[in-house]
Amino acid sequence: MLIAIVGSAALVLAWWIVTGPAALVAPLYLPPPAEVLATFGRMAREPYLGSTLWAHVYASLSIVLLGWLLAGAVGLPLGVAMAWWPRLRWIVFPLFQLVRPVPPLAWIPLAIIWLGIGDGARVSVVFIAALVPWLMNSMQAVYSVDALLVSAARTLGASNRQILVRVVGRTALPTLVAGARIALGNAWTTLIAAELLAASAGLGYVALNASRTLETGVLLVAMGVIGLLGVLMSAAMRVATRVLAPWSTKGGASA
Amino acid sequence: MAKPRGVVTTAGPTAPAAVNAPPKMELRGIAKTFSTRNGPVEALGRCDLAVRKGEFVTVVGPSGCGKSTLMTIAAGLDDPSEGEVLVDGAPAGRAGPRRSVVFQKFALFPSETVAQNIEFGLTVAGLPRPEREARLVEQLAIMNLEQFRNAYPHELSGGMQQRVAIARALVVRPEILLMDEPFGALDAQTRSVLQEEVSRLRRVMDYTVLFITHSVEEAVYLGDRVVVMSRRPGRIKKEIAVARDAAWRGGEIEAASDHADFNDARREVWELVREEIVRQ
Amino acid sequence: MPALAWGAGTLAALLAVWLVATSVTGLVPARVLPSPVAIVQRAVALVAAPFSGATLEGHALASLTRWAIGVACAIVVGIPFGILLAWLPPVRVAVGPVFELLRFIPPFAWVPIAVLWFGASTTTQALVVFIAAFPACVINAQLGVSQVDPILQRAAQVLGAGSLTTLRRVVVPVAAPSAFTGVRIAVSNGWMALVGAELIVGKQGLGFLISQGQNNDSVATIFVGIIAIGVLGAAIDVMLQRLQARLLPWTPALAQAR
Numbered sequence: 001m002l003i004a005i006v007g008s009a010a011l012v013l014a015w016w017i018v019t020g021p022a023a024l025v026a027p028l029y030l031p032p033p034a035e036v037l038a039t040f041g042r043m044a045r046e047p048y049l050g051s052t053l054w055a056h057v058y059a060s061l062s063i064v065l066l067g068w069l070l071a072g073a074v075g076l077p078l079g080v081a082m083a084w085w086p087r088l089r090w091i092v093f094p095l096f097q098l099v100r101p102v103p104p105l106a107w108i109p110l111a112i113i114w115l116g117i118g119d120g121a122r123v124s125v126v127f128i129a130a131l132v133p134w135l136m137n138s139m140q141a142v143y144s145v146d147a148l149l150v151s152a153a154r155t156l157g158a159s160n161r162q163i164l165v166r167v168v169g170r171t172a173l174p175t176l177v178a179g180a181r182i183a184l185g186n187a188w189t190t191l192i193a194a195e196l197l198a199a200s201a202g203l204g205y206v207a208l209n210a211s212r213t214l215e216t217g218v219l220l221v222a223m224g225v226i227g228l229l230g231v232l233m234s235a236a237m238r239v240a241t242r243v244l245a246p247w248s249t250k251g252g253a254s255a
Numbered sequence: 256m257a258k259p260r261g262v263v264t265t266a267g268p269t270a271p272a273a274v275n276a277p278p279k280m281e282l283r284g285i286a287k288t289f290s291t292r293n294g295p296v297e298a299l300g301r302c303d304l305a306v307r308k309g310e311f312v313t314v315v316g317p318s319g320c321g322k323s324t325l326m327t328i329a330a331g332l333d334d335p336s337e338g339e340v341l342v343d344g345a346p347a348g349r350a351g352p353r354r355s356v357v358f359q360k361f362a363l364f365p366s367e368t369v370a371q372n373i374e375f376g377l378t379v380a381g382l383p384r385p386e387r388e389a390r391l392v393e394q395l396a397i398m399n400l401e402q403f404r405n406a407y408p409h410e411l412s413g414g415m416q417q418r419v420a421i422a423r424a425l426v427v428r429p430e431i432l433l434m435d436e437p438f439g440a441l442d443a444q445t446r447s448v449l450q451e452e453v454s455r456l457r458r459v460m461d462y463t464v465l466f467i468t469h470s471v472e473e474a475v476y477l478g479d480r481v482v483v484m485s486r487r488p489g490r491i492k493k494e495i496a497v498a499r500d501a502a503w504r505g506g507e508i509e510a511a512s513d514h515a516d517f518n519d520a521r522r523e524v525w526e527l528v529r530e531e532i533v534r535q
Numbered sequence: 536m537p538a539l540a541w542g543a544g545t546l547a548a549l550l551a552v553w554l555v556a557t558s559v560t561g562l563v564p565a566r567v568l569p570s571p572v573a574i575v576q577r578a579v580a581l582v583a584a585p586f587s588g589a590t591l592e593g594h595a596l597a598s599l600t601r602w603a604i605g606v607a608c609a610i611v612v613g614i615p616f617g618i619l620l621a622w623l624p625p626v627r628v629a630v631g632p633v634f635e636l637l638r639f640i641p642p643f644a645w646v647p648i649a650v651l652w653f654g655a656s657t658t659t660q661a662l663v664v665f666i667a668a669f670p671a672c673v674i675n676a677q678l679g680v681s682q683v684d685p686i687l688q689r690a691a692q693v694l695g696a697g698s699l700t701t702l703r704r705v706v707v708p709v710a711a712p713s714a715f716t717g718v719r720i721a722v723s724n725g726w727m728a729l730v731g732a733e734l735i736v737g738k739q740g741l742g743f744l745i746s747q748g749q750n751n752d753s754v755a756t757i758f759v760g761i762i763a764i765g766v767l768g769a770a771i772d773v774m775l776q777r778l779q780a781r782l783l784p785w786t787p788a789l790a791q792a793r
Contacts, residue, residue: 101772103768152356156379
């Protein structure tokens with residue numbers, strides 16, 4: 001944590017040197033830190049392209065969270081069901097494997113034709129992007145539960161439903177949370193791209209417009225906020241993991 | 256070891272079951288064939304085994320003879336290809352707490368504490384909290400686990416984990432306790448300690464037990480009746496009776512070999528098993 | 536095998552439903568969902584004659600070229616970087632945090648600034664691919680090196696090997712499977728990023744093809760593009776899997792990327 005702060009401070013310092021005293025790069029390509037900071041302040045107070053910075057943040061976050069939660073609502077139960085009932089898996093999995101190699105973004109033009117340039121298109125694409133990790137990890141999570149534990153629960157008198165909830169559910173929880181985290185990462189990445197293509201508000205939209213109008217400062221602010229939100233979401237998921245599954249000794253790979 | 260406080264699972268010590276009562280558990284004509292990729296595999300030939308109430312029956316045999324399959328069927332976790340499993344004379348049905356199981360690999364739920372693991376069968380049966388707590392505390396005391404009640408399985412040694420597993424299987428007051436090579440995954444010293452503990456427990460509480468093992472010594476040390484199985488397809492070869500209240504019961508397992516009756520029984524069982532291993 | 540039967544059966548059934556709903560009964564208008572027949576016809580047409588600048592293979596080739604450039608750069612820079620991060624603690628302390636921070640900016644977020652710097656050119660696309668592929672290379676290479684059993688290094692030391700030799704002959708081969716898995720992930724990430732980048736800014740390529748399909752209201756074109764992308768992506772991954780089995784036979788069975 002401390003190292004990260006020191007590292008970023010060093011980065012900012014290098015940035016300032018390159019754009020200020022050394023004047024290595026023209027302000028068009030990389031404005032100095034002070035200017036970017038001022039731009040940030042300005043965007044926070046006054047609307048840019050129709051909304052203040054916070055409104056854009058809200059627009060982006062709301063779509064991402066909606067798509068992510070919908071994907072979870074579908075992917076989690078479906079993944080668990082597919083792991084529990086082989087026949088369902090035989091039916092659904094081949095379909096899934098066919099669709100998986102297609103990048104979620106590639107569905108945008110189709111989504112635009114079907115749903116128009118509105119929230120619907122973006123939510124659908126984010127949904128697709130997040131569905132894959134939710135589904136795969138849920139399936140994997142149930143698979144990785146030792147069959148012996150299920151037997152043990154049976155000999156103690158647990159019903160099928162009780163086994164599913166208390167044994168499988170709890171043992172699989174760390175993997176499920178990991179899946180949720182990856183899904184959120186995918187969703188965020190896809191959202192930004194979707195906003196570059198089909199949006200009228202949001203951070204991606206801001207970035208694209210700023211690049212067209214050559215307002216590099218605004219662009220950098222948008223990128224910075226995007227990165228920052230990514231960090232925050234990742235941290236939030238890590239906290240969630242520790243709260244929901246305190247018994248998982250190793251938290252697994254970091255974000 | 257603390258003595259249990261007045262709550263006994265079966266009716267008093269060594270009161271022999273009425274002669275006409277059916278055995279507690281009976282495996283009648285059990286056989287099992289698995290269909291594998293390479294064709295059908297006969298794991299168990301026809302087996303008939305009866306366990307009377309209050310008996311401690313040990314089953315021993317060469318590797319691969321199907322004793323674990325026998326256990327799985329007895330527990331109701333799998334169906335036999337032929338024959339039936341009866342408890343108190345009636346068909347036993349699916350697995351449940353009447354026949355609770357202690358597994359070789361402990362099978363503790365990793366996401367639950369020791370207390371939650373032990374309570375599991377009670378929680379699942381919907382027992383009200385005060386009574387659950389009372390039984391839990393009692394069982395913790397019997398197995399010397401009080402100070403570990405809030406620990407997670409991965410924080411405990413193998414021996415402790417198996418103790419928790421035994422406590423979990425006992426707290427539901429099973430009519431018969433099934434133990435599938437429970438000490439196979441433990442080191443030699445822990446194994447001896449736990450064997451002695453089970454033997455001592457047995458003297459005080461009148462459990463009905465079916466115990467699978469590959470160790471002849473363990474089978475004779477613990478069992479009133481040692482059942483020897485043949486090699487695959489497993490059949491019951493012979494049953495050897497061992498005096499229930501022999502002098503060496505409950506004592507150190509090393510000391511048992513100072514007694515002639517123990518050594519005789521052990522030799523007899525070992526000869527039977529060796530025949531099966533060597534037989535082509 | 537029942538699984539195969541059910542799977543194939545389901546796909547066949549869906550295909551049949553699709554056919555019926557579109558070309559046979561005309562229930563679903565072609566504008567919303569073209570029939571499979573129309574898609575095949577469109578694919579053939581695209582191979583025969585150029586559309587928006589190139590034939591189907593032309594677009595595919597353009598995409599693959601940019602993708603290959605970006606991925607190659609990511610591998611050549613990323614793997615040594617990852618190895619360094621794990622092997623030399625000072626490097627990790629100095630540069631690691633910067634890397635971690637920049638990683639949180641999704642590749643597509645770099646598109647606007649790349650366009651600003653380089654215009655809507657191949658460089659922009661390749662850069663986006665590079666950014667998408669870079670982290671996986673670095674992380675997996677780093678992980679691979681850091682997970683090499685220290686006892687192997689000690690064994691080399693005892694036999695008189697210097698630090699560089701140990702790195703070259705002991706550590707790198709043992710870390711190679713993990714690095715290769717990283718390459719597989721990177722390659723796939725790169726492919727996805729490329730398609731997106733072409734959708735946003737581009738004058739050629741499969742992503743561009745799709746967006747042109749959208750502009751011309753030709754849903755069949757879009758589908759052809761999507762299928763081509765999916766097929767190529769899957770083919771690349773399968774080839775890499777085979778390559779890994781040939782080049783690195785000592786890969787432990789843990790090489791399950793997805």
